[in-house]
Amino acid sequence: MGKVFIHATVTLDGFMADSDGGVDWMFDFEGVEEDAEIINKIMEEIGAIVGGANKTQTIEEGEIPYGGMVKVPTYLMTHEAHEPIERDGITYSFVVNDIAQAVEAAKADAGDKSVSLLGGSISRQCLNLGLVDEIQLHVVPLLLGNGISLFGGLDERITLERIQTAAYADGTHLRYRVVR
Known part of the structure; x- marks a missing residue:
């Protein structure tokens, strides 16, 4: 069975989106072949995704995980029941308030591959x-100053072990194992 990992691009000050939820800044950086190799390896590893649903429980353009390049079952957390949505070969299932259930369902669908959070x-x-x-992060050389934090509000201390660090072009790729 694969692993469960957090996958995100963040600014140097730890934000994954600007204050309005925008991520347009993420595309302002030019990568090189080595950056693409790291990203492609991660994307090939993904067998299912768990994320959050939007308020209207729809799958709008610009909200599709990985831009639709990873065609795997996707579980979206919500507070109200909703029938699954099929779009462009991807099934989006809505899970009400039980994130552990969503992760277990995603792991079952992923088989030997991993679940991306x-x-x-x-x-x-x-x-x-x-x-x-x-935790797999891509850190870009940008300070937003404020925005939506990836880890802000975490309730406890989590110890990590560095597995991999690579830096090319305009980004640094970090991979950590969660120490239990």
């Missing part, structure tokens, strides 16, 4: 429940 709230909840095996 997307979003700050999802990541923090899964860390607090002990469901996370690794």
